[in-house]
Amino acid sequence: MKSTHIDPRGMDFEDAFPSLAVLAGRWSGGVRRLEEAQARARAFADRHVRPIALEVDREAGRDPGYLNREFARRAAEEGMFSIVIPKLFGGQGGSLLEMAIMIEELCAACTGLGNVVGADYLGYSGLAAGMNLRLLGDISEEIVAGEKRGEPVMLSAAHTEPQAGSDVEDEEHMPAARVGTTARRTAGGYVLNGQKIFISDGHLATWHMVTAYRDRKDPLRSGLMAMVRTGQKGFSTVSHEDKMGQRACPASLLAFEDCFVPDEQVVTERGAFFERVLFVLGASRVGVAAIGAGCARGAYEKAVEIARTERRDGRFLIDEQWVRQMLADMLANVMTARSMYVTAGLCETRHGMMSLMAHPFLTGLQAVCPASVFRASPFHATLRSKTMSRILSTALTRIDLKRRQRAQGHSCAAKFVATDLAMQNANLALEIAGAAGLAHGAGIEKIFRDAKLLQIYEGTNQINRKHLWDNLIARTTTM
Numbered sequence: 001m002k003s004t005h006i007d008p009r010g011m012d013f014e015d016a017f018p019s020l021a022v023l024a025g026r027w028s029g030g031v032r033r034l035e036e037a038q039a040r041a042r043a044f045a046d047r048h049v050r051p052i053a054l055e056v057d058r059e060a061g062r063d064p065g066y067l068n069r070e071f072a073r074r075a076a077e078e079g080m081f082s083i084v085i086p087k088l089f090g091g092q093g094g095s096l097l098e099m100a101i102m103i104e105e106l107c108a109a110c111t112g113l114g115n116v117v118g119a120d121y122l123g124y125s126g127l128a129a130g131m132n133l134r135l136l137g138d139i140s141e142e143i144v145a146g147e148k149r150g151e152p153v154m155l156s157a158a159h160t161e162p163q164a165g166s167d168v169e170d171e172e173h174m175p176a177a178r179v180g181t182t183a184r185r186t187a188g189g190y191v192l193n194g195q196k197i198f199i200s201d202g203h204l205a206t207w208h209m210v211t212a213y214r215d216r217k218d219p220l221r222s223g224l225m226a227m228v229r230t231g232q233k234g235f236s237t238v239s240h241e242d243k244m245g246q247r248a249c250p251a252s253l254l255a256f257e258d259c260f261v262p263d264e265q266v267v268t269e270r271g272a273f274f275e276r277v278l279f280v281l282g283a284s285r286v287g288v289a290a291i292g293a294g295c296a297r298g299a300y301e302k303a304v305e306i307a308r309t310e311r312r313d314g315r316f317l318i319d320e321q322w323v324r325q326m327l328a329d330m331l332a333n334v335m336t337a338r339s340m341y342v343t344a345g346l347c348e349t350r351h352g353m354m355s356l357m358a359h360p361f362l363t364g365l366q367a368v369c370p371a372s373v374f375r376a377s378p379f380h381a382t383l384r385s386k387t388m389s390r391i392l393s394t395a396l397t398r399i400d401l402k403r404r405q406r407a408q409g410h411s412c413a414a415k416f417v418a419t420d421l422a423m424q425n426a427n428l429a430l431e432i433a434g435a436a437g438l439a440h441g442a443g444i445e446k447i448f449r450d451a452k453l454l455q456i457y458e459g460t461n462q463i464n465r466k467h468l469w470d471n472l473i474a475r476t477t478t479m
């Protein structure tokens with residue numbers, strides 16, 4: 001082994017996030033939390049992700065029905081599922097950026113296991129977007145109570161259907177989408193019928209944020225979001241996708257057969273459906289960009305490791321100029337992906353759905369009132385009241401179009417840039433490693449398989465490019 005010690009993970013917070021570190025003087029509490037989040041997630045990844053990543057991938061390759069519940073339990077024990085849950089509901093009150101930094105750390109160690117945590121937040125952002133505060137409060141408290149017991153209470157987001165993928169993520173194509181999951185109005189709620197496919201965490205989740213349509217011919221205006229609980233009559237997790245990468249994270253086929261969902265479990269109000277889908281994507285694409293940055297970094301770290309240990313004609317690869325040039329490109333790709341998700345995360349927190357979570361009223365209340373005191377206070381019932389839900393829902397609707405387009409534009413750009421760079425780094429790592437990189441034990445071909453999936457979910461990268469056009473280019477270009 002080469003004696004020069006290069007440990008890319010040795011990069012500290014200031015090396016990784018110099019622009020945030022600069023802010024420490026003005027925003028010390030916020031930056032400190034981000035630094036702590038990085039350290040905490042790095043320690044978790046070293047203990048519970050890196051050591052099992054290859055074995056889990058191999059097991060899930062042999063048996064697509066494989067589920068690593070032990071990993072989910074450990075993540076719950078370490079509070080990985082309650083980072084953004086407001087303190088008023090017993091959570092950690094963390095920011096979107098804090099969650100994203102943790103996700104980068106996990107995904108640098110294994111993108112599949114990292115996405116077990118990441119996809120949970122996709123479900124949570126769907127729940128939050130509805131602003132049904134009673135339901136949000138109840139499920140948030142259930143997640144936190146689960147973490148205290150070491151039993152994960154996870155969420156999934158079920159939007160994609162056998163005949164409807166990109167079209168149900170795009171306002172222009174939504175009216176013609178061939179949706180199949182129906183919601184029939186009945187006394188006290190809705191009856192759901194249909195199927196959802198490729199649902200990350202479907203087999204692990206306790207709650208599923210499901211989209212369904214009152215009128216299949218008018219999906220744009222008739223959609224709703226509802227929470228369905230595992231075990232609820234008429235709901236089943238049917239099968240697992242046998243997918244090429246991110247095998248540690250199950251992708252499930254979910255079925256609804258006359259599944260009754262009471263009004264209390266409906267997340268969105270009438271008419272607010274697609275606007276909320278866009279708010280969810282604005283937040284969740286920041287998370288997927290962080291997954292991309294993590295995956296790109298994982299490839300870079302593997303390439304450094306290979307370059308330090310492999311020789312060609314008696315010389316270590318790391319001593320070759322061509323290898324150093326490629327490593328420089330790879331690190332620059334990580335830096336770009338990271339900068340993009342940091343910018344998008346800050347933008348989303350200021351202008352997107354997360355701006356409501358960071359509302360001075362809520363942050364002030366959280367600062368002076370610990371969760372235990374809050375729960376016993378009259379504010380507890382007030383916050384969960386229909387009036388409060390309506391106030392926050394209206395506040396969300398009133399976010400200025402230009403501001404939400406700014407947030408959504410930056411998050412879709414971050415998503416496609418970071419995930420394209422993850423693919424590029426996986427490719428470069430394989431080129432440095434040569435044939436040795438193709439062996440499963442080297443871990444590089446796994447990163448290659450993991451990276452490809454990132455270009456497809458949370459809107460394919462073509463759809464995200466379209467959304468950058470819709471949100472920022474069209475608005476700022478005279479044609």
Ligand SMILES: Cc1cc2nc3c(=O)[nH]c(=O)nc-3n(C[C@H](O)[C@H](O)[C@H](O)COP(=O)(O)OP(=O)(O)OC[C@H]3O[C@@H](n4cnc5c(N)ncnc54)[C@H](O)[C@@H]3O)c2cc1C
Nearest residue numbers: 157158159160165166198199200453456457458459460462
């Ligand atoms: C690993 C994985 C996990 C997933 N997890 C979830 C999940 O948790 N929840 C969930 O709801 N879904 C999930 N999905 C589904 C994912 O969101 C869809 O696969 C995605 O939206 C694409 O839909 P599709 O597969 O039907 O492809 P299609 O929409 O059929 O697209 C096929 C091709 O056409 C291109 N295309 C389509 N429309 C346009 C256009 N207007 N302009 C340019 N190109 C276009 C696409 O970019 C793509 O290249 C997951 C998918 C994967 C692979």
